[in-house]
Amino acid sequence: MPFQLLFFAALSGLTVFIGGLLAYQFDHHLKQSLFKEQCVHTLMSFGAGIILSAVALVLVPKGLEQLTVLGMATSFMVGAVLFMIIDRYLASMGGQMATLLAMLMDFVPEAIALGAVFAIEPDMALLLALFIGLQNLPESFNSFRDLVHNGFSVKNTLIIFFALSFLGVIGALIGHLFLTDYPGLTAHLMVFASGGILYLLIQDIIPESALINNHYTSLGATLGFLLGVVGEMLI
Secondary structure (H helix, E strand, O other), rough: OHHHHHHHHHHHEEEEHHHHHHHHHHHHOOOOOOOOOOOOHHHHHHHHHHHHHHHHHHHHHHHHHHHHHHHHHHHHHHHHHHHHHHHHHHHHHHOOOHHHHHHHHHHHHHHHHHHHHHHOOOHHHHHHHHHHHHHHHHHHHHHHHHHHHHOHHHHHHHHHHHOOOHHHHHHHHHHOOOOOOOHHHHHHHHHHHHHHHHHHHHHHHHHHHOOOOOOOOHHHHHHHHHHHHHHHHHH
């Protein structure tokens, strides 16, 4: 197993934990105010823009390269319906974990793709890992706040995020060892994730990011999508 792949994958996952730490510092060292509320909602929309760019520029296009129309549509709808069921179940339990689910649905398939692509185009690995890491930062920031505000302790949430930061390495290992020779299966996984992500964005994340009489949240989503476009062009 190439050391470079493990290193790049670890970097892409480390930002999950860093985002949680930043959210903790933000909540405990910045007093409640209109400015703080605007920052939170703008970061939520920024993260939504980045997630949307991952769907539009990475997950779906890479999936379409390998799949038929029927295969693509089936995987996409299975992802959307499954995560609708999960989201409804979590809502009935009084929890709100949509941002965390969307982050994982984005992070894990891309980490697997990183491992699968590394054997073919290793020069892309660093840029792809940086792109994944940049996506994880605002997503984990928002996810941390969601979990803490829904009853998780700060300590337990940080432990969860520290554990999740290793998903980049695990995903890359799975992709490199098992899926390098199966691009069709990797494509199904990426499109499946896209369906779930898009459902969560429209149902939970985008509505939650809205703030009355403030236009910066919409600009944040636009800038998040732009960052994804730039990352894809660099890759």
